[in-house]
Amino acid sequence: MKTKLTRKWMYHLVAAAGAFLMLYPVLWLVMSSFKPSTDIFVTAESLIPDPWIWSNYADGWQGIGDFTFATFIKNSLIIVIISTIGSTFSSALVAFGFARLKFKGRGFWFIVMMFTLMLPNDVVLVPQYILFAKLGWLNSMYPIIVPSFFGHPFFIFLIIQFIRTIPGELDEAAVMDGCGKFKLFVRIIMPLVTPAMATAAIFSFYWRWEDLLGPLLYLNKPSLYTVSMALKMFLDNESLSNWGAMFAMSVVSLIPVILIFFLFQRYIVEGISTSGLK
Template sequence: MPKAKKPKWWIYHILVGGFAILMLYPVIWLLMSSFKPSDTIFVTAQSLIPDPFILSNFAQGWEGIGGNSFGVFIKNTVVLVIITMIGQVISSAVIAFGFARLSFFGKSFWFALMMVTLMLPYEVVMIPQYIIFSKLGWLDSIKPIAVPAYFGHPFFIFLLVQFIRTIPRELDEAATIDGCGTFKIFYKIILPLIRPALATVSIFSFYWTWDNLLGPVLYLNSPDKYTVSMALNMFLSNETVSNWGAMFAMSIVTLIPVFVIFFLFQRHVVEGISTSGLKG
């Protein structure tokens, strides 16, 4: 490396390293706090390093709430994530294929209408949806959260539409000459080529469902059906002393799958998003 560029190189890495530490500090503080007694976590003079260093927060947090261990909440969340993720990926891919490749009456209007729904806050449709699901008898179950996932997600549809448009139509025409119908073109040609975008959709669906609190709070009433986000919220109390140590400990446990998924599939996220804006 030329000597003239060395100072710039060091300045760049110092700045990037400083910003990385700044961004990671809340996670580091959360991790260190999970090993502290609850009554010392928010003491101003308390250092970042736990003193004393305890592991009882993890044991207390894993005991759970209402006679259900934290493993029950993790199991409930995993089931909900898998069901929702499958529904959003499949339905969004099918709808995106229709918008990107098929011609039908009012196609532009329906696509624009779908995009408008991205601007609607969830609070706008929350009450109507709750009334509908209440009349269907779906309350206190995961149906109100999982079933809508099988009707597509606007953001995922838009992402996949942009990705499919990068695929040359000549491949569809060649498949049609070979005798492939619409479904076979989708299954044999389009799906294998949009794997990066499907991976991106799957990861985002996992993150958003795993962290979702408002949906489970609205529709789940039985403690044995709670998700991890609800369980973490139950460690806080307005009437008694909040068990911050146990909550932070279980927060670390629930962050493990998020970090694992990110580091394993971050390449697919970048590839899926970066190529979705291209147009072939």
């Protein structure tokens, strides 16, 4: 009994130490948001602010120029919500086609799709920019939002594996009841792959929320800036950077991410590890 108790305590101590090491950067960020900008890196080894500067949050919320930080949060939410819906639904639809429909060249197009998953994003930046410039979409949200409605290779692959665990007899029964292909997807397949779609939606939300390169390339008006771009604007190479305000708004920008994680964390595990039916 003593040996088991000792192992249990050792396990919890090691787990707590590992958790502290992983959370220390976030804890340092939160505490630094209450420090004066001039003291943040001078007293970086100390977590406790002295004095506590609460005005960093008020200064950061004032934003940049005529636009408050609420404007940047609104822009990010518009991009993230629309892109997440488009990416999740379109990926599920494409996955249904690969997993359930028989068409000529299915294996070839599946391989092509997997190759796009391995293709570095930097390779297609210039062709995409030229395409969007010719379409007249520069300085708008279209280049960031519209591509998400054509599916994401990782989400397609994830949902395909999930759909393949669903018995084909369900499809046959639905077809006998008069379901067409699209109705079969909406009424039968989509409710069963909800955990996988939720997992794709969570990943899409994270990736879009933290994206800096896309908005940096296509958005030039401050009224369209996202949270990631607004945080970058607090830094000034020619004068004193407002580190306190930037850290304060960084903490604010973490709130949606943390909420999404705690509300939907069970879907991440369930979408990857479970089958389509209970």
